[in-house]
Each structure stands twice: as structure tokens, then as C-alpha cells.
Amino acid sequence: MELKNRQWTHDQFNAVRQEVLNHWPTGKEVDFAAAVKYHEAIPAKRQFAKRLVKAKKNGETLTQPRAGVALIDEHIKLLNYLLTEGEADLLPTTIDSYTRQNQYKEAQNGIEESLKAGRSLLNGFPAVNHGVAGVRRVVESVNAPLQVRHGTPDARLLAEITLAAGYTSYEGGGISYNIPYAKEVSLEKTILDWQYCDRLVGLYAEHGIEINREPFGPLTGTLVPPSISHSVAVIEGLLAVEQGVKNLTLGYGQCGNLLQDVAAIQALEQLAEEYFSKHSCADCILTTVFHQWMGGFPQDESKAFGVISWGAATAGLAKATKVIVKTPHEALGIPTKEANAQGLKATKQLISMLSDQALPATKELEDEINIIKAEARCILNKVVELGQGDYALGAVRAFAAGVLDVPFAPSKYSLNKILPARDNNGAVRLFDVGNLPFTPDLIAFHHDKINERAKAEGRDPSFQMVIDDIYAISKGRLVGRPR
Numbered sequence: 001m002e003l004k005n006r007q008w009t010h011d012q013f014n015a016v017r018q019e020v021l022n023h024w025p026t027g028k029e030v031d032f033a034a035a036v037k038y039h040e041a042i043p044a045k046r047q048f049a050k051r052l053v054k055a056k057k058n059g060e061t062l063t064q065p066r067a068g069v070a071l072i073d074e075h076i077k078l079l080n081y082l083l084t085e086g087e088a089d090l091l092p093t094t095i096d097s098y099t100r101q102n103q104y105k106e107a108q109n110g111i112e113e114s115l116k117a118g119r120s121l122l123n124g125f126p127a128v129n130h131g132v133a134g135v136r137r138v139v140e141s142v143n144a145p146l147q148v149r150h151g152t153p154d155a156r157l158l159a160e161i162t163l164a165a166g167y168t169s170y171e172g173g174g175i176s177y178n179i180p181y182a183k184e185v186s187l188e189k190t191i192l193d194w195q196y197c198d199r200l201v202g203l204y205a206e207h208g209i210e211i212n213r214e215p216f217g218p219l220t221g222t223l224v225p226p227s228i229s230h231s232v233a234v235i236e237g238l239l240a241v242e243q244g245v246k247n248l249t250l251g252y253g254q255c256g257n258l259l260q261d262v263a264a265i266q267a268l269e270q271l272a273e274e275y276f277s278k279h280s281c282a283d284c285i286l287t288t289v290f291h292q293w294m295g296g297f298p299q300d301e302s303k304a305f306g307v308i309s310w311g312a313a314t315a316g317l318a319k320a321t322k323v324i325v326k327t328p329h330e331a332l333g334i335p336t337k338e339a340n341a342q343g344l345k346a347t348k349q350l351i352s353m354l355s356d357q358a359l360p361a362t363k364e365l366e367d368e369i370n371i372i373k374a375e376a377r378c379i380l381n382k383v384v385e386l387g388q389g390d391y392a393l394g395a396v397r398a399f400a401a402g403v404l405d406v407p408f409a410p411s412k413y414s415l416n417k418i419l420p421a422r423d424n425n426g427a428v429r430l431f432d433v434g435n436l437p438f439t440p441d442l443i444a445f446h447h448d449k450i451n452e453r454a455k456a457e458g459r460d461p462s463f464q465m466v467i468d469d470i471y472a473i474s475k476g477r478l479v480g481r482p483r
């Protein structure tokens with residue numbers, strides 16, 4: 001099928017669906033009409049979209065962990081522990097790496113080995129192998145809104161099964177689950193595959209079932225400048241809305257400087273409103289999600305709590321609708337349920353203590369918001385130009401030209417010409433703007449900010465700064481100062 005940002009017809013969708021449902025035997029369990037009926041019986045308090053709308057209206061910042069284990073009963077126990085002990089407002093199901101690569105045979109082995117070992121030998125929940133009936137057991141045993149979280153370039157069968165089973169939110173996108181998650185999967189194919197996922201959500205919406213979609217904001221989670229992740233978020237949001245998505249959460253990964261991070265959330269909201277109203281998506285409900293620091297963590301659990309709390313405080317001051325919570329085991333691997341609950345409770349303590357405060361709207365904050373928006377507009381306007389008005393085509397061509405470029409991305413489709421580094425206050429700037437279509441003023445702004453730090457450190461701007469910044473937080477700092 002030719003790539004263009006146009007809503008798929010029912011015939012186009014159904015032609016692909018037959019092939020998708022045959023990718024694994026459990027695909028046969030998907031019965032759309034029965035699934036719609038099943039969703040109609042899901043109470044409002046367990047519907048993700050409704051809970052987000054309520055939070056936005058009440059000015060709440062909801063907490064949500066990542067969590068997933070191999071076997072159904074253990075996964076249910078884990079989620080209920082995070083709900084009761086961890087006081088989570090929203091719950092995930094993090095999918096395992098085999099399923100993310102469509103390696104369902106290996107996932108099946110992982111289930112069998114986990115049964116034998118009596119513990120999870122997968123790094124997430126293999127939902128495709130468990131099938132609609134198995135996944136429904138999770139939905140019926142956990143009294144909270146449930147979202148599928150993963151990193152899957154071809155997430156079509158996973159969407160069919162988990163949505164038919166009653167999940168009411170689905171994370172990911174054709175760019176955000178390709179560029180940071182795949183080496184050589186074609187961007188064109190992933191964008192097409194995610195149009196399928198969004199069209200499926202659109203079909204549920206046509207039957208009165210509102211499912212939330214959340215593009216993956218942080219991308220590589222390593223010093224990604226806000227204007228780059230916002231540009232991808234807006235593009236994926238527009239592509240989703242074209243396929244009929246009505247409830248969208250756009251995300252951003254914490255960078256660490258408070259002013260820049262609070263400005264980033266406000267700039268994201270403003271950019272989304274601006275671009276969505278421009279493209280007559282006024283009836284799509286927009287919320288935001290702030291991801292606590294996605295880069296390297298300190299091994300020491302007390303220091304890890306410091307990083308978690310800083311992310312919680314920033315999310316609270318930014319008034320994001322939702323915060324994705326890290327755990328004190330981040331540097332070690334998959335967290336225990338206790339560690340996961342501790343991260344949630346520390347976060348909730350900060351969020352509730354900050355619910356009566358906001359960062360004052362100073363000139364510095366406004367300036368930061370305006371810089372982020374100006375940069376994102378430069379990128380997005382160039383994307384539309386390259387796509388001759390089409391965001392899907394434009395996105396593919398923008399990556400080929402380096403107009404969109406994600407730092408430290410494994411994908412060969414990202415030129416990786418840009419180089420981020422922190423300025424003297426720890427805000428993420430660009431040491432090398434690569435082929436980003438910034439105005440001379442914006443390029444000079446970044447240049448001056450990096451030079452200001454270089455002067456303060458008594459060294460020339462260099463790639464070493466980038467390296468120092470990558471390791472800084474795990475070594476207890478924000479700015480990677482020279483030794």
C-alpha cells in the first residue's frame with residue numbers, strides 16, 4: 001500500500017487484517033464485534049481515556065509504572081500489588097522483547113521455561129502468546145485502567161489481541177517505535193503498520209469505544225532536545241487522528257534542567273493545540289505524559305530515589321497529566337514489585353506535596369517555551385514541505401535529509417548528525433545542529449549556550465562534553481563537568 005497520511009478505507013484495513021491475524025494461532029481468537037460488546041461492559045473507572053480526561057479537568061498528575069512478567073497469574077499479582085501497595089493511578093502491561101520483535105516462538109519457549117523455573121524468564125508479558133482469553137484474565141482481575149507499553153515496530157497483532165481483550169490504551173508510534181528500537185526496519189513500513197494500529201483504534205471509536213493512544217515521547221531517552229521529540233510527537237499525533245483516534249497523550253522524556261522541562265511540557269501542549277486545530281482535529285482530546293529520567297541511573301538506591309524524586313517534582317511543577325515512574329532498581333534491571341512500588345510512592349509523595357504549587361511564569365520560562373516552539377515549527381514546516389503537504393511522506397523524507405534526527409538512535413534511517421550537550425545550567429542544547437532546518441538565530445543561540453559552558457569550564461566545546469553528559473547522572477551530576 002502506498003504511504004500517505006489518509007484514513008484507510010474499511011476494505012484496505014480488512015485486506016491487511018486477514019494476514020495480520022494469521023501471524024500467530026491466537027489471532028484466530030479476535031472477534032471484533034464481540035470485543036466491542038466486551039468493551040461496552042468495562043466500567044468508566046477502568047477506562048484509560050476517561051481517567052485521563054478527569055485528571056486533566058481536575059489538574060491531577062497521575063502516576064503510572066512500567067511492569068510486566070511472563071505468566072498470567074504472576075502478572076495479575078504484580079499489577080494488583082502496584083495498585084494497592086504502590087498506589088498507582090494507572091497500570092501498564094510492559095511487553096517482552098521477543099514479542100516486540102514478533103518472535104512468538106521464542107516467547108512461547110519463554111513461557112514454558114518460566115513455568116518450569118517458577119519465575120519469570122521474560123522481561124515482559126507475552127500478550128500475543130497468551131491470546132485474547134488469557135489477556136482477558138488480567139483485565140478481569142485488575143480493577144484499574146490498563147495500557148499496553150512496549151517498543152514494537154510491527155505491533156499490529158499485539159494491538160488486535162490486547163484491545164480485543166479489553167485494554168483501553170496503547171503506546172507507540174510509527175517513528176517512536178522504529179528509530180529508537182530498530183536498526184534497519186524501514187520507516188515507511190513502520191509508519192504504515194502503525195496506521196493499521198491507529199485505524200483499529202479508530203474502528204473501535206466508530207463503535208463508541210474510546211481507546212487512548214500514546215506515542216512514545218522520549219525516543220532514545222538520551223539528551224533528546226525537546227523540539228525534536230515534540231516534532232515527532234506532533235507528527236505521530238496527526239497521523240493517529242487521521243486514522244480516527246480521538247484520545248491522545250503526547251509525551252516527553254525528562255532532560256533534567258527544571259526550567260527547560262517545565263517549558264517543554266507547556267510548549268508540547270501549545271504546539272499540539274496549534275497543529276491539531278490547524279488540521280481540524282479539534283475533537284481530539286489531548287493530554288501529556290512526563291517520563292522520569294530515561295538515561296543512565298545511579299546504582300546506589302538512595303541516589304536513584306533522588307533521580308526519581310527530581311523527575312516527580314518536575315512532573316508536578318509542569319502539571320503533566322501523567323508521569324511514568326522509574327524504580328530504584330533502574331540501574332540493575334527488571335525491578336522487584338517492592339522496588340517498583342517504592343518508586344511509585346516516592347513519586348506520589350512529591351506530586352501531592354506540589355499540587356498547590358506551580359513554577360512562576362517568568363520571562364526565562366516564556367523564553368524557553370518560545371525557543372522550543374520556534375525550533376519545532378522550523379522542523380515541522382520543513383517536514384510538510386518535503387512531503388508536499390503530507391506528514392507521513394514528509395517524515396520519511398525528513399529523516400533521509402536529517403531534518404528530523406534523533407541523537408544516539410540505533411536506526412540506520414536516522415542520520416545521527418546532530419550532537420546534543422548540556423549548557424552551563426544543564427539544559428540540553430545542540431553542540432552540532434547537523435541538518436536541522438533552524439534559523440541562523442536559533443543556531444547562534446545553541447552555539448552561544450555551549451560556548452558559555454566551555455568558557456566556565458575552561459575547555460573548548462568538544463565531543464568530550466557529550467560523553468561527559470551521557471554518564472553524568474549515573475555519576476551523581478547533571479552537567480558532565482571535566483574531572
Ligand SMILES: CC[C@H]1O[C@@H](n2cnc3c(N)ncnc32)[C@H](O)[C@@H]1O
Pocket residue numbers: 066067068069094123124326330333334335
Ligand atoms: C523503556 C525502558 C524502561 O522500561 C523499564 N522496563 C522494561 N521492562 C520492564 C518490566 N518488565 N518491568 C518494569 N520495568 C520495565 C526499564 O527499566 C526502563 O526503565
